[in-house]
Amino acid sequence: MKNAALYIRVSTHGQEELSPDSQKRLLLDYAEKNLFRVEDKWIFQENGISGRKADKRPQFQQMIAAAKSDAHPFDAILVWKFSRFARNQEESIVYKSMLRGKFGVDVISISEPIMEGPFGSLIERIIEWMDEFYSIRLAGDVTRGMTEKALRGGYQGRPPLGYRIPHPGGDLEEVPSEARTVRQIFNWYGISGLSSYSIAQKLNQEGYRTALGNPFEKRGVEYILQNPLYAGYVRWNRTDGQTGAIRDRDCWIIAKGAHPAIVSQELFDLAAARRRKEGKSDETNTCISNPGQKPCELVHHWLGGVLKCPDCGRSLSSCRRRRKTLPDTFSFQCSGYLKGICNRNCYVAENVIVPMVLENLQKTLPEISQAVVSPDYTPSEKNAVLRQKVRGIIYDKDRGKIQIQYTGKISCKLYTQPPFG
Secondary structure, eight states, X not given: OEEEEEEEEEOSSOTTOOOHHHHHHHHHHHHHHTTEEOOGGGEEEEESOOSSOGGGOHHHHHHHHHHHSTTOOOSEEEESSHHHHOSOHHHHHHHHHHHXXXXXXXXXXXXXXXXXXXXXXXXXXXXXXXXXXXXHHHHHHHHHHXXXXXXXXXXXXXXXXXXXXXSXXXXXXXXXXXXXXXHHHHHHHHTSOOOHHHHHHHHHXXXXXXXXXXXXXXXXXXXXXXXXXXXXXXXXXOBOTTTOOBOOGGGOEEEEOSSOOSSOHHHHHHHHHHHHHTTOOTTOOOOOOOTTSOOOSOOOOTTTTTEEOTTXXXXXXXXXXXXSSSOOEEEEEEHHHHHTSOXXXXXXXXXXXXXXHHHHHHHHOHHHHHHHHOTTSOHHHHHHHHXXXXXXXXXXXXXXXXXXXXSSSOOOOEEEOOSOO
16 A cells, blocks of 8 residues: 555645535545545645745745655655645646655646546646636736726725724724824834834834734834825835746835825825935835844745744845855844834854754754755755654754754753854
């Protein structure tokens, strides 16, 4: 009897899809009839996640990392339809070819049986193309509808601080207590001259909270200051939904909204003028290398989300520094420190923290150590492998030590930082 993993996914739109429970039931029935053994730990499920990008699906990454491991825990991955595995034909081909050719793991669609041989491969490619075409067409229909609504001044998305939507399909209306907070932020920045970092600290010290009840962060303050919604305008299509990159300003839609303005146009323009003077453009998304500031580029490193601050317990954010002729380098800093809600400076360069982590993983988890340095694994897959055994790595910069928190029964130890640069 062979072993199998199940991959279950329901995307955001939910059209023509079975529920997760239905998919699981059908997959288990197929496994039983076809003599596949399925362990609970090899059932991977994701809800409300698009299949367009593999690196945006954590359960998928964990499954791929397990399939590539030396343990070879399963011989096949069962899916309800190939579209559940991926809606991007390029990624689908790459992952299937790698799994089947290099690691001996087949990908089987239980509702789309494929015959063996060249003709079967051709049919599978046609199915992949149709899945991607459906995804692209659906995205186009949604985009056209959202564009039309934006041109008419309709707001789309979760209401930001200061507003609420009273009922489904309703227009934004002001929340008086939150609106006062927004006006205070604009006054402190545009008139009193406080920095966004100082404003975040001041708001937290005085007990203010975001719309979700969380402490304020520096980047949250900056988002409020550059959002024309507060001056009575709707802004749409500013960022790319796939990458998060800011589009050219010519692509934006800015229209007079149907909602009430919270701040005057004069105050909004005053804050915008200061931002331009300080070089804070709303049209770029460059990474700031200063360790005391929050990097705004999303980066991926195999230690991402694992390194922890000893004071607040938050993860250390990673920032990539790009160089023209040399490999990119990374640095890490406490996310709470970058947001103005933690006073602990944990800044550390990649060439300092990585040797510390690798040296101690080799002592306690040699198989994990081999995986995270292997060129066969992507950063996301390395991260997934690491998280199977490590809950967190606390970095104490003042003492030059790390403390590894394991998911199993391995005892935690303090490891001294070697004399790197």
